[in-house]
Amino acid sequence: MSASGHNGGSAEDRLIAKHFAPIARHPGALGLTDDAAFFAPPAGCELVLKADAVIGGVHFFPDDPPDLVARKALRVNLSDLAAKGADPAGFLLSLAIPREIDDPWLEAFARGLAEDAAHFACPLFGGDTDRSPGPIMVSIAAFGTVPAGRMVRRGGARPGDVVMVTGTIGDAVLGLRLRQAKAPPPGLEAAASEALIGRYLLPQPRNGLAAPLRAHAHASMDISDGLVGDLAKLCRTSGVSAEIAVERIPLSEPAQAFLRTEPALLRDMLTGGDDYEIAFTLPEERVAAMREAAAAAGMAVTAIGRVTEGSGPPRFVGADGKTLEFEKTSFSHF
Amino acid sequence: MSASGHNGGSAEDRLIAKHFAPIARHPGALGLTDDAAFFAPPAGCELVLKADAVIGGVHFFPDDPPDLVARKALRVNLSDLAAKGADPAGFLLSLAIPREIDDPWLEAFARGLAEDAAHFACPLFGGDTDRSPGPIMVSIAAFGTVPAGRMVRRGGARPGDVVMVTGTIGDAVLGLRLRQAKAPPPGLEAAASEALIGRYLLPQPRNGLAAPLRAHAHASMDISDGLVGDLAKLCRTSGVSAEIAVERIPLSEPAQAFLRTEPALLRDMLTGGDDYEIAFTLPEERVAAMREAAAAAGMAVTAIGRVTEGSGPPRFVGADGKTLEFEKTSFSHF
Known part of the structure; x- marks a missing residue:
């Protein structure tokens, strides 16, 4: 140019x-x-x-x-x-x-x-x-x-690490659905619908967390193709597995409102793309410092599970103790 | 990825x-x-x-x-x-x-x-x-x-500099024309036609000349949109003009053969895109060293004119002393 x-x-x-x-x-x-x-x-x-x-x-x-x-x-x-x-x-x-x-x-x-x-x-x-x-x-x-040498890799997760995510998960896939729909579904307020569509249209990259991630994270990647699939990639590259508590995954108010009208949407929210939040792992003793740094940057971080030994995909465990199964774990163009 | x-x-x-x-x-x-x-x-x-x-x-x-x-x-x-x-x-x-x-x-x-x-x-x-x-x-x-600081710019040409080009000019636009034609024109051998098409299909970037250009050139740019237009850009950015001797512009054997069948093609060759040769300017006293370095890299460089004072586009002067006029000076997608 x-x-x-x-x-x-x-x-x-x-x-x-x-x-x-x-x-x-x-x-x-x-x-x-x-x-x-x-x-x-x-x-x-x-x-x-x-x-x-x-x-x-x-x-x-x-x-x-x-x-x-x-x-x-x-x-x-x-x-x-x-x-x-x-x-x-x-x-x-x-x-x-x-x-x-x-x-x-x-x-x-x-x-x-x-x-x-x-x-x-x-x-x-x-x-x-x-x-x-x-x-x-x-x-x-x-x-x-x-x-030099401080890029936070996908492959650095270690058993025992806490798994955290930034922001809220699943908003963008709901926003995409609403963007495609002719009208908001009954039971969802227009403001909630607009907020979710906004999350689809305009990602909020977490660049304010770059320095804290360098300081504290063992492994990190952005969630562009869905939490379930992207976390599986992080685990696979790191040679570990993970256990995630589904009820600890942070959901926005508008997403929760939409979910109440159609509970089956949860799977889409966990596997859908375009969130552009960050999933990362860090040792337990760094969690407090990470939370503090995130708060100082005006961003939320939430612990959702643990890195475990093993090589399978992360287990997403519901409040009932049952593991969720996903047919399609992430978004792919192919 | x-x-x-x-x-x-x-x-x-x-x-x-x-x-x-x-x-x-x-x-x-x-x-x-x-x-x-x-x-x-x-x-x-x-x-x-x-x-x-x-x-x-x-x-x-x-x-x-x-x-x-x-x-x-x-x-x-x-x-x-x-x-x-x-x-x-x-x-x-x-x-x-x-x-x-x-x-x-x-x-x-x-x-x-x-x-x-x-x-x-x-x-x-x-x-x-x-x-x-x-x-x-x-x-x-x-x-x-x-x-650091040694990128060769477009804007460094000075009055008195020699204008040089690498390789040969106009092959690619002829290759494109032949690629679009159903058959080679009468009077052009198949081998010549293939050579020109090859020059269109596969540019030969002059990366072997990067170090000599750093060492000797005042200004440089690659000729992707045609010699006439790109040299005009170089001159404009440098705040100078130039005088080019058309008969000194290097043409390949196949291009000369094609040109003999249709002399009007010369204008297309000078204004057509896709050559991916380099036009550069350098002080007279560096020309010999540049030629030597190019020969060592197995590449041809040819002096085609001089940078002059002034702000108009370069003048392309024919063997008859007349200045060529170009309606369309370079390729543009817009």
């Missing part, structure tokens, strides 16, 4: 200069007037690298507000940086846009991107824009920094 | 473990078993960052060989790293694939990617794969390293 200045250049150059150059505030981005950007990590730090794309009609609805599409595309990457204990440093953007996308759409998209880039201190470093015969596709490659 | 090992996980995990994990040879990629990767630049170095995507039906034909699609997608990014004087370090991949793409296609795609990742010492660090209702889209974010 490069713009050639305001005194000439192609339509693509002008598009970039108008909409995206203002988001490229790092000196290394050279105002998007070059073919690449440069970045030096702070002394003693290394980079954490992540790329994730969102596609219209797959990860969002083509008529979702463009500013939210942009923010979601960035936030799904920021969420991974948070889970890895990395502080956001910047991102690259590849944008494929259908012909029917017009300037007001791009303006709103760029506005949303600019807001989040500023809020999360994660400026644009470059990328490219193309017209595409297909749906909108927003590919973002984000990079963050950690003190 | 993460695979959870071979004993479970989703179809996406298995696809990644099978096709892409073998390309992720850097320790920081963690075999694609984590949610992100880490990378520490060598001491005294900083990162150069670039993202560029290719889309089926836009940048390549849907029936192009999948290994070449993969290699082209990586190489268009490697070309930018080369022009900036950066040594490749790794890349992230976001792959959107239509339902009809099958396992043999992916296998060939991954094979091509693996070959180039090894050849250019640029391993895969992560990314994601999605099924898409649209065309294939291959988004790559590549990163390289340069000694």
